[in-house]
Amino acid sequence: MKIAIGGMKKNEMEAAIKKASDGKIETVITTDIGAVPMLKKGEVDYYIGGCESGGGAAISILIGMIGYSKCCTVAKNGHVAKKEEVEKFISDGKIAFGLAVDSIDGTIPVLVEALLEHQK
Known part of the structure; x- marks a missing residue:
């Protein structure tokens, strides 16, 4: 599995993904448009x-370019x-996930676990 990372705190998100996946997920830091x-x-x-x-x-x-049906917000401010x-x-087929950067530590492990389980 490979995940593109964009927006704010990309390096922090990448580190959290690698830690939560125990290296099972490959990452690429990019931009939203990229x-x-x-x-x-x-x-x-x-x-x-x-x-x-x-x-x-x-x-x-991402909503504008791949469609609302493929995108979602997994964590808003103050919500994990x-x-x-x-x-x-x-x-439901979502492939693009937005999150508030203050929720990285609590949300990335949950998201990674669910993605890995879905891959099985």
């Missing part, structure tokens, strides 16, 4: 973007994603 062709060509499986709110700059370009919510997003 991630779109990667997703469309199948060069990456998912995108995770971070911003202050989790629903603005983290995901808005629940595993059940994340599993539903994945089973």
Whole structure:
């Protein structure tokens, strides 16, 4: 599995993904616009973007370029994603995830676990 990372605190998100996946997930740091062709060509499986709110700059370009039905916000300010919510997003076909950067430590492990379980 390969995940493109964009938005704010990219390096922190990358470190959290690598730690939570025990190295099972490959990452590429890019921009939101740079991630779109990667997703469309199948060069990456998912995108995770971070911003202050989790629903603005983290995901808005992806919504416009790959469609709302493939995008979601997994964690807004002050909210950490629940595993059940994340599993539903994945089973509904979401491939681009926005999150508030203040939720990286709590949300990335949940998201990574759900993505790895979905891959099985």
